[in-house]
Amino acid sequence: MNANSNIRSGNPLTSLRRAVGGFSDGVRDWWAAAPRWTRWTVYGLLIALVIVAPHPAIGSFMSPYSHWPSLLFSPIGTFVLLAVGLNVVVGQAGLLDLGFVAFYAIGAYTMAVFATKFGWNFWGILVIAIFMTAVSGIVLGSPTLRLRGDYLAIVTLGFGEIVRITAQNTDYIGGARGITNIPHPPTIFGVDFALDPLPYYYLLVAAIVLVVIFAKRLERSRVGRAWEAIREDEDAAELMGVPTFRFKLLAFFVGAMIGGLTGAIWASKVIAIQHNNFPFILSATILAAVVLGGSGNLPGVIIGAFLIAWLPERFRGFQDYRILIFGGALVLMMALRPEGLLPARRRRAVSGNGGESGDTEPGATEAGGQAAEEVAK
């Protein structure tokens, strides 16, 4: 990456990448310098956009082939919420989790079991589901978080599969047939939850807004700083007095809760769930959304999840070629922005381009390169 920054002409990919990078960095700098009222205006506009998003006029362009409001709920809305949850684990604490779908599944099955077998109220089960997944996050985390990097990734991958296969083979929760006839949420404030996807979409939007505020506050707190230190250098973090194990467990705990929340809402909308709804590829897709958007940066992660969910549907007209085109779009995006569409400021800083450094010591560029490679991992 560093070598490229010295080449002014030549490789068109490099110059295109720089143009894209320059634009998004410009947006970031503008945002960082923007006064409070500007930010609130932008927040307001975003909320307004999200509220009018299901309108058919927007839908006819965004989704000519499928029912747009349904898409907005799932996969778009669910992917966004899952990605925000996974971002806590991967983006903030730097723990590579390949089994995130497990928490989504546990949340969904909790909703299904408590609603169909015990007839509990939706809102009550929502709380139970969040609690159950948080506990399962601890159960997964406490024996495995002593592992690092690739080993942790393998164990979490295994956990995802264990949960799915257990669901498949447990007759109490429907076995391979899954659970059907999950009741919809009760009517609230005169809003009727039934087959229309709109109320679910707005419920999910409310959940996303709350979770984003929660995640942002965490990020700026002492906990967020500890996670950041762990992500950058776990041993050094321990040497600074950060109880690394406890904070890694907390990241799993928080991420799992968000995954469970998503699963529970989703289950109440689709009525029927089965183990096939929770394949490994879903974990990988959510991870792709986080990495593509810019691991560690919430706006980036949300945009990444949106694109990952939306693009394959938008390309549906290409039929069997749509996944090929989707793959091509992913490759193109990673070629243009290897650190993600909107990376966290820190990653951007480390991945070369530290232009202000007037240092001539040869070690400098080398260190930058190494750090960038580490981030890329």
Next chain:
Amino acid sequence: MLLEIRDIHVHYGKIEALKGISLDVDEGEIVTLIGANGAGKTTTLKTISGLRPLTSGSIAFDGKDISRLPGHKRVLVGIGQSPEGRGCFPGMTVMENLLMGAYTRSGDFSKDLAEVFDLFPRLAERKTQAAGTMSGGEQQMVAIGRALMSKPKVLLLDEPSMGLAPMLVAQIFSIIKEINNRGTTVLLVEQNAQQALQIAHRAYVLETGKVVKAAPAADLLDDPQVREAYLGGSLGQH
């Protein structure tokens, strides 16, 4: 004694890295551990700071046994370490790195920051630069400065001169001396035995996980065996 290490054994899997090391560090001293690659110097430091668990033996700090204390709690009793290599947080700015050093403390750090910037004026110029984009020497300064921010009673330094240009090496060593003069005890691990022995009060020589020699640093500088093994033999005398 501020730090008393008695017969510690440490394993990596089945391989015994430390085979019964004992050493002492008294308040106000600079003590150095020298030895070749793989002698166990870094492992010794990591065991003291709690990054590696002990198989047997004991570590006492300030009269209290800390053998089983987790690493993050050892910071609270007064052990600060600058890790091997460029052990700073590369994506954080210099300032954020230093503030991470004070993670366990609360209150006003401006005096401590001023002291670090006084020791390392270079860092004061680069407060807002991401540490990962700085040179090796500067990153080493960040790592040492960050360790000082926890107000340690003993500062553990792991190869602070590794990979640095000779002029920078001399500078780092004079800063270590200065840190010690200001009242912080230093335990220094070095391959650069010549420089380390010149600033240290006492030294231990490690070989394959054991202490083979313990003596005042000045004596080791003249010791023919040590000269032969770690100081480039007698070539310099001709």
